[in-house]
Amino acid sequence: MKKNNFLSDEIGSSLGSISGPFSVYIHIPFCLRKCPYCSFFSVPATPGGCEKYLDLLKKEILFYRAFLGKESEASTLYFGGGTPTLLTPEQWEGLLAFCGENIPISPSAEITVEANPESFTERHAAVWRNGRVSRVSIGVQSFIDGDLLWLERPHNASKACDAVLTAVREGFSVSADLMFGLRNQTLRSWASSVKIALELGVEHISLYQLTIDEGCRWNSSPPSGMADGYPFYRWSQWFLPRKGFSQYEIASFSLPGRHSRHNTAYWRRNPVLGLGAGAWGFLGEKRYRNEGSLEEYASSVRSCGGSVAGIEPVSGEKAAREAAVLLLRTKWGISFDAFSHKYGQAMLDNIRDTLRREAPCDCLSETSAGLSLTPKGMRVANALWSLIV
Ligand code: SF4
CATH class of the missing domain: 1.10.10.920 (Arc Repressor Mutant, subunit A)
Known part of the structure; x- marks a missing residue:
């Protein structure tokens, strides 16, 4: 833990030397179950586990608050996962209030939460609105039931539609993640997913090609019959601009002014404070990572407040x-x-x-x-x- 202590202090000092805007990423590492293609850090959610984790996150926020200079302000906050919607609305209420009290957040900040269709509810939306959340990024992946079944996602197309409609109706700027290169996917079925997203009112689309990275379940026995992604991507580059969506990044399309300010901060190498188990951050020309297991994260935060496990100077x-x-x-x-x-x-x-x-x-x-x-x-x-x- 001494190592964590030393490294966390170093990152805290880097945060303290910032005298302008910075971004905050907060990782919520819980999922209902592991998707077979996923190599992100996530663990099954348990009611007591989420509560304990939130206590640790708050402790970590307090640790960094002590370093913050008077002039620095968070211009973007991003709650990613995992599946942040596995936290209850009550837990969200507490977390957002705590962030508001302990992180200097600019009045014009972009605040994004990732949502998964099976666990996102109107009550989440109501709490988020009160907590100044402005964007909701929904892990739709596809509006085709067959695609979702094959991906072993816990939602179906109807749930995905409901989630997007709820978020749009509640007034959020909504982004949908869509995935191409799936088994038996055709240009027609891909086009149908993209068109449904637009009809439902999303203002931002992130397109991902399915990749089978090391560390995921499918890596040891990759599925056969996956579609070549190139035509899907090319079609999207042709179609989306005709609907007013500009391609502002390799995987990202948005209506004017609706690009993700948080992700743009990453691409511009602006300072990012990463919080939570397995989170990454970038401060003062140093990229750092937090402990990537819940046990190590907990033990480090309890002993020294931070949980930095490694720093790479860049x-x-x-x-x-x-x-x-x-x-x-x-x-x-x-x-x-x-x-x-x-x-x-x-x-x-x-x-x-x-x-x-x-x-x-x-x-x-x-x-x-x-x-x-x-x-x-x-x-x-x-x-x-x-x-x-
Ligand atoms: S893909 Fe998303 S929902 Fe599935 S296990 Fe990974 S983080 Fe969780």
Whole structure:
């Protein structure tokens, strides 16, 4: 625990040196059951377990509050999971009130909660509205029952529709996660899911290709017959802009002004305080991770208030290359002035020359002010990243 103590103090000091806006990510690691393709940190929810976890989170918030400078303010808060809707509305009421009292939150902050259709209720929505939540990001994945069954999700299409309708009706800015590359998925069934999301009133869509990463159940015996994702992604790039949705990031489309400010803070390498078991944060050119098991998280928070398990400094050339990749994920791309000011003209020239020389044609859009990816560039982004890092 001494190590956690030392590392948490180091991250606390980095937080203390911030004199402007920062973002906060709070991880709620509980799920009903583990989806077979999921390698995120999550554990089965138990009533007593959630309550204990919330007590620990509050202790961790108090630990960092002691470091915060007078000038710093959270401009975004994001409650992610896991399945945050497994907390009861009463637990949410307590957590949001505690955050409001102990984190300096800007009056114009974006506050997002992730919701899963099977556990999101009107009572959650009412408590969130009172607690200043502005965005709800719903783990829909698909509006096709067959897709959801195959993914072993605990909700069906009708539940997904209800969840989106409830969140829209309650006045939140609603985002839906949708997944492509599924078994037996066709362009027609994918298009149907995307169109239903739009008809229900979402203002933001995050599109993910199903991947079978290390650590998930399907990794040892990957399913067969998964659809090639490329046509689905390409169709979405064609269709969504016709409906007023701009692709502002590789996996993200939104109506004007409805992009995720929290995620944009990550891509711009702005400071992020990560709280909770398994959370990641980024403060003062250091990426850090909290303990990734509930037991270790609990024991560390009880003994020293924080739970930092590891810190990776990201500075110099490494920071510049990472920044280039993150910025190019977004439609705003690299601003030459800002990039050279922060990382040096030589670094900018190096990255720009490499891309000009090696990137396939029609992948880059360059002006006198900056460089970004074209829709084609976004489709082949992984190949471009290997040129930069
Ligand atoms: S995919 Fe989401 S709901 Fe499923 S186990 Fe992972 S975090 Fe939980």
